Amino acid sequence: MQIPFTLAEQPDEQIIEAARVLFAGETEFLKGVVAMDGMPPDDRLEVCFAGRSNVGKSSLINALTGRKGLARASNTPGRTQEINFFTLAESHYLVDLPGYGYANAPLAVVEKWQRLLKQYLSGRATLRRAFVLVDTRHGIKPVDEEIMTLLDKSAVTFQVVMTKADKVKDSDQVKILDQVREKLSKHPAAYPELVMTSAEKGDGIPLLRSIIATLT
Numbered sequence: 001m002q003i004p005f006t007l008a009e010q011p012d013e014q015i016i017e018a019a020r021v022l023f024a025g026e027t028e029f030l031k032g033v034v035a036m037d038g039m040p041p042d043d044r045l046e047v048c049f050a051g052r053s054n055v056g057k058s059s060l061i062n063a064l065t066g067r068k069g070l071a072r073a074s075n076t077p078g079r080t081q082e083i084n085f086f087t088l089a090e091s092h093y094l095v096d097l098p099g100y101g102y103a104n105a106p107l108a109v110v111e112k113w114q115r116l117l118k119q120y121l122s123g124r125a126t127l128r129r130a131f132v133l134v135d136t137r138h139g140i141k142p143v144d145e146e147i148m149t150l151l152d153k154s155a156v157t158f159q160v161v162m163t164k165a166d167k168v169k170d171s172d173q174v175k176i177l178d179q180v181r182e183k184l185s186k187h188p189a190a191y192p193e194l195v196m197t198s199a200e201k202g203d204g205i206p207l208l209r210s211i212i213a214t215l216t
């Protein structure tokens with residue numbers, strides 16, 4: 001069966017409101033983790049944000065929480081070097097993963113991250129969903145497919161979130177989405193809906209909040 005990978009539908013008002021309330025709750029940077037034994041206790045619902053370096057993970061977390069400086073967003077690719085845990089209200093962790101595919105990273109560093117990432121993705125019982133961020137200008141690259149394969153193997157459902165939609169005109173978005181759908185059809189752990197976002201303009205942010213708020 002062909003999975004369509006449609007754009008996620010706008011949730012109804014009630015859900016949007018519940019999501020707004022959740023994300024209006026207190027958010028705090030809890031800790032940056034470099035090894036499994038540094039992980040906070042898995043005592044609440046958790047989602048993580050993965051994606052190539054510079055794709056906009058930190059910016060998206062800032063936009064979701066409405067706190068500009070929460071997750072450090074920078075112009076320097078590869079700057080988020082740890083698995084960063086943020087608390088959302090008393091009920092959720094938002095997890096900012098180190099960006100991958102940073103060309104200048106030394107091999108030893110890359111291998112260390114890959115090991116930690118693998119351990120995290122396969123060993124975190126409360127991880128409900130991974131959001132894999134894909135730059136709307138570039139579509140899915142081979143390094144994205146690597147992490148998707150890892151998520152398949154770890155049986156972690158992942159949902160693709162397109163970032164920086166403000167930088168791409170509608171007609172080009174259509175082409176990129178076709179490429180994304182084609183690639184995703186090969187990944188059993190891919191959630192069958194996509195989300196278009198712009199952290200800059202706020203597009204898709206209430207929708208993504210709603211998706212997170214309705215996870216159980």
Ligand SMILES: Nc1nc2c(ncn2[C@@H]2O[C@H](COP(=O)(O)OP(=O)(O)OP(=O)(O)O)[C@@H](O)[C@H]2O)c(=O)[nH]1
Pocket residue numbers: 051052053054055056057058059060072073074075076077078079080098099100163164165166167197198199200201
């Ligand atoms: N135009 C536009 N720029 C964005 C958007 N989201 C992020 N950016 C820019 O993209 C750059 C990288 O954003 P980050 O949020 O730091 O990316 P990251 O994925 O956290 O990067 P690493 O932590 O290095 O892996 C910054 O200059 C952001 O301002 C967006 O929606 N629209």
Ligand SMILES: [Mg+2]
Pocket residue numbers: 057058059072073074079080096
């Ligand atoms: Mg970052």
